Amino acid sequence: MSEKINIPRGTFDILPGESSKWQKLLNIFCETANLYSYQEIVTPIFESAHLFERGVGEVTDIIEKEMYRFTDRKGREFALRPEGTAPIVRSFIENHLGKEYAPAKLYYFGPMFRYDRPQKGRYRQFHQYGVELIGSNNPYTDAEVIALADHFLKQIGIKNYTLEINSIGCDKCSPVYDAALIEYYSKHKDELCGDCVKRLEKNPKRLLDCKNEKCQLIGKEAPSILDYLDEDCAAAFEKVKYYLNLLKVDYIVNPRIIRGLDYYSNTAFEFLTTSLGSQNALLGGGRYNGLVKQLGGVDTPAVGFAGGVERLLAVAEAEGISLVDSGNSGIYVANIGAETIDYALALCAEFRSKGISVEYEIDKNNFKSQLKSANRLNIPYVCIVGSEEMEGQRFTLKEMNSGKQVTLNRSDIGEKFNNWPKLSVFEAEQTC
Ligand code: HAM
Numbered sequence: 001m002s003e004k005i006n007i008p009r010g011t012f013d014i015l016p017g018e019s020s021k022w023q024k025l026l027n028i029f030c031e032t033a034n035l036y037s038y039q040e041i042v043t044p045i046f047e048s049a050h051l052f053e054r055g056v057g058e059v060t061d062i063i064e065k066e067m068y069r070f071t072d073r074k075g076r077e078f079a080l081r082p083e084g085t086a087p088i089v090r091s092f093i094e095n096h097l098g099k100e101y102a103p104a105k106l107y108y109f110g111p112m113f114r115y116d117r118p119q120k121g122r123y124r125q126f127h128q129y130g131v132e133l134i135g136s137n138n139p140y141t142d143a144e145v146i147a148l149a150d151h152f153l154k155q156i157g158i159k160n161y162t163l164e165i166n167s168i169g170c171d172k173c174s175p176v177y178d179a180a181l182i183e184y185y186s187k188h189k190d191e192l193c194g195d196c197v198k199r200l201e202k203n204p205k206r207l208l209d210c211k212n213e214k215c216q217l218i219g220k221e222a223p224s225i226l227d228y229l230d231e232d233c234a235a236a237f238e239k240v241k242y243y244l245n246l247l248k249v250d251y252i253v254n255p256r257i258i259r260g261l262d263y264y265s266n267t268a269f270e271f272l273t274t275s276l277g278s279q280n281a282l283l284g285g286g287r288y289n290g291l292v293k294q295l296g297g298v299d300t301p302a303v304g305f306a307g308g309v310e311r312l313l314a315v316a317e318a319e320g321i322s323l324v325d326s327g328n329s330g331i332y333v334a335n336i337g338a339e340t341i342d343y344a345l346a347l348c349a350e351f352r353s354k355g356i357s358v359e360y361e362i363d364k365n366n367f368k369s370q371l372k373s374a375n376r377l378n379i380p381y382v383c384i385v386g387s388e389e390m391e392g393q394r395f396t397l398k399e400m401n402s403g404k405q406v407t408l409n410r411s412d413i414g415e416k417f418n419n420w421p422k423l424s425v426f427e428a429e430q431t432c
Helices: 016-035 049-056 061-066 085-094 139-156 173-186 194-202 204-209 213-219 231-246 309-318 338-353 367-376 387-391 412-416
Strands: 046-048 069-071 077-080 104-113 125-134 161-167 267-273 281-287 302-308 331-335 381-385 394-399 405-409
Touching: 016 104, 016 125, 016 139, 016 309, 046 049, 046 085, 049 061, 049 077, 049 085, 085 104, 085 125, 085 302, 125 139, 125 309, 139 161, 139 231, 139 267, 139 281, 139 302, 139 309, 161 231, 173 194, 173 204, 194 204, 204 213, 231 267, 267 302, 281 309, 302 309, 331 338, 331 367, 338 381, 338 387, 338 412, 381 387, 387 394, 405 412
Parallel strands: 331 381
Antiparallel strands: 046 077, 069 077, 104 125, 125 302, 161 267, 267 281, 281 302, 381 394, 394 405
16 A cells, blocks of 8 residues: 555644635625625636735734745745735736726635644634725724624624724834834843844834743733834824724724734734634734835835634634524435436526435435435435336425425426425426
8 A cells, every 4th residue: 555645734624514604704704794795706726925025024023033935946936825915916016906906905715824832722724714904004904904803793793802902103203112122122132032133233112022921921011002102103093993883893992902913003903812822913003104115116015914813713603603504405315216307407507406415325326215315414405206206207305304295397306396395396387
């Protein structure tokens, strides 16, 4: 026997029992995004590595430690996308979407890749759903994007989450705050972890969300960004809060929400859950007014968010939310005797042409085992065909729950099954 090949660490298969939950979640996300008039955008899974270096920032965990890089046969440097915002901005610029849509309201869903130590809620291939609104600096749009995220979580039925918001200022006030942080943390330099010593020089705000206990303790007394916002940024943040109140979205202000990617300015937010362990960030986002220009486009403000599907499904499960559709309305076709197989197959095709989901197991040629299978698969209706039915061009339909049975003409499929499963065949016909 050849050696077995296993799935790469930190990745997983979405198996048949699970995939229907993914479909449901994606459907709810698309429906919610449509309610807010967002349109889907799909970008490639790999992009130029420079896109992320320039977009996400060189001194970030994603670029320093987590990005999957490869060179193709011609020596070009690519990366499996670690996130969706930089690729969407690339596409926005390349396809001149700003000319057609003002603003562009885009949503997306797909796999992302980050090389990190896998644990519950953290994978090397994971999936994000997200939105990007590119082309408005109106604080209402920050609130709208947040409201969309909140709406989506509510549609799924998630209860145990909080929304934390902050403003990290603009390119004028943010450096002033950085200087204050450098001054504060320099006094504690000897006590900081190695990563934070590096961050102190290159990216001081990131010290605030270091997971190291000692760094966190020191961070408690660190200056707050809210005391450093300039007039415009402070006013914009007030407006975001005003609109969140108007849209009835609950939030708390947390001046420590910094976000791990460099492109953010002004509003930053995270939805955190108490239903998971340490990987408690359900989704995160914020405003990124400098990114379009940084990636070679015309200066264009933007805001967006992304959330992890795996974490959302785990929270849904922890909160006892069922994402499985209970409304299975399919038909299992069971036949008695080999001579009726072709007739059964023809009926299957006719049901399917009516949009009805049909199961027929061609290799199961025993009627009893077919019925058992229908039960096991939880299929609510069984269509039974024996030679008598075949000769009369009829079939028997059985409702498994009630045990009601009715014999119908094959030609009935044409009209009586138009409204399946809300059809009245069991009431209208003589049942036996
Ligand atoms: P992010 O915070 O890096 O932001 O990721 C967003 C969400 O993706 C996280 O809150 C988490 O739910 C999920 N996630 C991240 N890494 C992993 C992982 N290794 N395993 C499982 N889930 C994970 C962004 O990616 C930004 N692009 C969001 C954004 C959009 N900002 C503006 N627009």
